[in-house]
Amino acid sequence: MLFAALISCISCAQVQAVDLARNGEALVPIISDGSEGIEAAVADLKSYLDAATGGEFALLGPDDAHEGPAIYVGPTHYLPRETDATRSRWMLSQIVQIQTRDGSLYITGGGVDGSVFAVYAFLEDLCGFRFFHPGELGTHVPELPDLSFNELAVRQVPSFVYRRMWPSAQIPDRRMYREWETWMRRGRQGGPSMAMGHNLFRIVPPELYPEHPEFFPEFAGVRLDARGGAQWQPELTAPGVIERAAEQAIAAFEADPNRHSFSLSMNDSDGWSESPEALAEDPPEFRGVQDRGKARRMIVFANAVAERTAARFPDRYLMFYAYKSTLEPPSEPMVHPNVIPAIAHWGIAGDSFHPIVAPENISPANALFRRAIDGWDRIAGPLVAREYWTAPYADPLLKAGITPILFEDIPHYYQHGFIGCNSEANIDWGNLALNHYVAARLMWNVECTATDLLDDYFSTYYGRAAEPMRQY
The missing domain is CATH 3.30.379.10 (Chitobiase/beta-hexosaminidase domain 2-like)
Incomplete structure (x- = not known):
């Protein structure tokens, strides 16, 4: 024990x-x-x-x-x-x-x-x-x-600077959220609050369109009026967009001396500008493609913002999701030391039911994800994992079966120099309590072994019913 x-x-x-x-x-x-x-x-x-x-x-x-x-x-x-x-x-x-x-x-x-x-x-x-x-x-x-x-x-010393699972489903009973936060504290989850959520629509709100149409994406020579509800991303090459992002990040850091980071993450959609300036930022094979190849734009944009913020705040960071269209990294440029990509195990590179290291013939999605990790590792400093270990996007009973995968994937992130793990979660303790517990313990100490942790869990939690529950 x-x-x-x-x-x-x-x-x-x-x-x-x-x-x-x-x-x-x-x-x-x-x-x-x-x-x-x-x-x-x-x-x-x-x-x-x-x-x-x-x-x-x-x-x-x-x-x-x-x-x-x-x-x-x-x-x-x-x-x-x-x-x-x-x-x-x-x-x-x-x-x-x-x-x-x-x-x-x-x-x-x-x-x-x-x-x-x-x-x-x-x-x-x-x-x-x-x-x-x-x-x-x-x-x-x-x-x-x-x-x-x-x-x-x-x-x-915790294995990761940042360790957080958070409920992404809308739960009407706020008491359940308070209980979750208490359990997180007792499970030694936490660390600095890393800001990485979708945020470009706040940096460039659609209401700015009449005054600054150049802040919005161009399609067929026409700037999109984002007030109409269409999918969109800001024109990241526009100097005014870069300045707005830097000003907002600096204001956030000034307001809170303990703030770790400011998010530059894309809106949760496509709608990337097809202006000549924007397309020039993409690798040639992805020009004109909306759902892939946009990571280079994000790097160039984030680097430009970081040049304006890092001089005043050398130990604060800018973060963005490497997610969907921004998942696959280019070979250049290098990511600014004060920029942290959060790599999302999702979409075409998301397979929660096999280990990240599964062979390509078993999990093509995870093979793509591994290549993405390796690519980001070559051009960036610190990285954060954006995960969906117990997220409410699959039957919780199916998700209950991924416990052995956690013992492979969380150490995999640690071995590749990731400084944090952020995972969406489902408040379903009946099916997912073991996964929540194992993930929390591994994020604190990746050297926990499956034998010790699972033996202790089943014997302590279930007592005489330990063996049949473990088999179940």
Whole structure:
């Protein structure tokens, strides 16, 4: 079992124990450093430790007087390492650190996010809690009337900077969304909010047509009036479009110092301009084709915007979907270091029912997707995966069968240098709870093995019914 293996490893260092509970009695308080953003995690820590031990842990703030051992929580207790200097602030803020020092337990991280994730790393990896899905049924609370640890020096760095599954179906019950967000936090999903959604229609709203028809696509020498509802993309070669995108990105970065990125993603349609200037940006074999070969336009456009934003904001990024007509990368130009393509496993290159590495005779779509990944890897720096692991575009019972594929595809992204995974999801816990759980664990740590993770899931969640449920 994962829990047993972790405890065995921790017990190797035989030093003075840190006692948290004995015979159902809490022995130490929980002391929060008061950092904004850790409140829900600290409340969970108390609630779950109370439930597991049978005791009641006092919850104190930074100004409350206390002498003696305690459980200290929050980023102010983080002890930096030399290697931290090599990490981006987006990753550093998520590093988990759990240590025993001077008879106390410190649950901390490189930032607020890291401290929140440290709470759940402690509960899951060191105490044996499980957060399989929202609600009491999906939460495993172990019985721990006696809880103590020998020396702890746990440090976790997530495999991906960005890890998010999000419900794409319209659910009328907002409570389900709140439960989803809570489960995501407990599953250590998160990271900086990467902006990559369809956005060109906001950068160039159709209402600008009367004043700036040159911002809109040209067909047969005529500029399209986008107010009519036709499919369209802006004229990306127009200097005014580039300037508008740069101005909006700069304004967004100025308004939020913690904003990671600004989206330049295409509208969710075709309608690419056929002006001479636009066609000149396409590879020759794709000129005049609407549904393929438009990635070069996006790169040239995004690079031009990045030249205007990166000087002021060197650690902020512009993102766009490599999706449908922009999926297949050209051989040049190189992508600006501050531009991140999000490669969509969709359409002619989308096959969720076979691994990405499946041979071409088994999955022609995934063979095309592999070539796209390799091509983007040659011309771009960081990449993000845009996935549909549990998205509501197929029968959830069919999607339930892709669990083994996750153990291949998520490490595949990691091995190719992807810094994030973004997947549409379906709030269907009956059929898809296992996929959601496995994806969350692998995005945090791609070294999780199928044997360990699945053995733990079925034995802990189903108990005596583990074997028949696993076969099912």
